[in-house]
Each structure stands twice: as C-alpha cells, then as structure tokens.
Amino acid sequence: MYMKTPTRPADIYLRFLQLADAIRGLPALPALDPLEERILALVARMGQEHERLSVRDMMAKEEFGSPATVHNRLKSMRKKGWIMLSDTEDSRRKQIELTQAALQHFDKLSKCLVEAAKGG
Template sequence: MPNAYIRFLNLIDALDRINPGRSLDNIEIQLLEYIMQQDSRKIPLLVGDLISLQQYGSQATLHGRLKNLVTLGYVKLLADKTDARKKSVIPTKLAIKYVQFMSDCLDKALGR
C-alpha cells in the first residue's frame, strides 16, 4: 500500500477541517493549480485562456468556477490598460498560502 500517498490524502483532508468554510471543488482546484503553474512559469494568463481549457469543462462551467475563485479570494482579475475586455488572472496571497499548505503536506507525507 502506498503509505506516503495515504498520509498525503489524510493531511490534505485537514484543509477542510482547518478551513470550515466552503471548500474548493475539483474543477476549482484544477483551475487554481493551472493558474499557479502558469504564474510560476511567468506566463501571463487571461480569462479567455482559462475558459477555453475544454479538458476541465464547458466555457460556462469554467467561467462560473473562475468567478467562485475570485469570490473566495484565491485569484483577482485585472483589466488590461489598453483593452478593458481583456482581464489578467492573478493569484492572491491566499492562493500562494494554499499551494504552500499542499507542499507542506507532501513534505510531511514523504517524511521530510
């Protein structure tokens, strides 16, 4: 049995206990992880880029999940200075804290 993975699952389960408010659903987690990956690579990300990611769901679904991430404080949207129709997606301190928590859980599960 992969003990490290089970320990990891148990540790991330603590996230729901620590943060008893509304937790992220699977699509929101996938979007947030994608946003964080792009941010770590210094790749600018627009709302249109995110809602075109068909592997995560329909445009309407992704738009709704992105709105939830904004409402919950994980990302913010910044309007382009030259074209207000374009909005950049920027992770917030809460998103960075979430990724750090997940990293810490992985380290603990691996016994580091």
C-alpha cells in the first residue's frame, strides 16, 4: 500500500491516531474509559517528572470528579493491570505508579508517533 508523505502537520497527528488505534486492538491490557485514560496520562507525566502522586493526592484533584469516582477508577485501573500502588514512608499513603505493562504500552505509542512522523 502506497502512503503519501504528510502534507500538513495535522496529517502526522491523524496518522498517529490511526496507528495508536491499531495497537489498542491488541490484547495487552483491558481498555480504559476516557477518564481512566486521563488519569493514566497524569500518572505517567508525574512519574516522568519524578513527582510523587498518592491516592489521596489524586482524589483531591477536582478535574477528575468526586473522590469516590476517582477512587473507583483507580481501583478499576489497578484490576486491569495499568497501575499499581506502592508503599510510602507513611503506611496509610499509597503511591500510584505505572505497571510494566503500562510502560510497554507507552513504548508502543511512542513508536507509533515516530512512525507517523516519518510518514510511513
């Protein structure tokens, strides 16, 4: 199949979305709902910046909804294998971290972005 070279920056992004959708169909981890995807992105960014993010910190973020909603999503994401909770110096506080499978998912997305930017 012949793929023409992207002519606009938006073409690269749209190609990335197409490639990303293709890897989402692979049975690596159960799918996330849109709110869980936003939470996952925040957990990933905080980890990249070496910032701590506890369950309590996440539940205090109003942009994700009520504390009960956030707690339920974190529980779901943990069950699906996207995040894990690790101990901190305070045994009552749990740190949210990406699982190895979630990191591999981001590796695949990165490859999709590079491929889209190359035009192929």
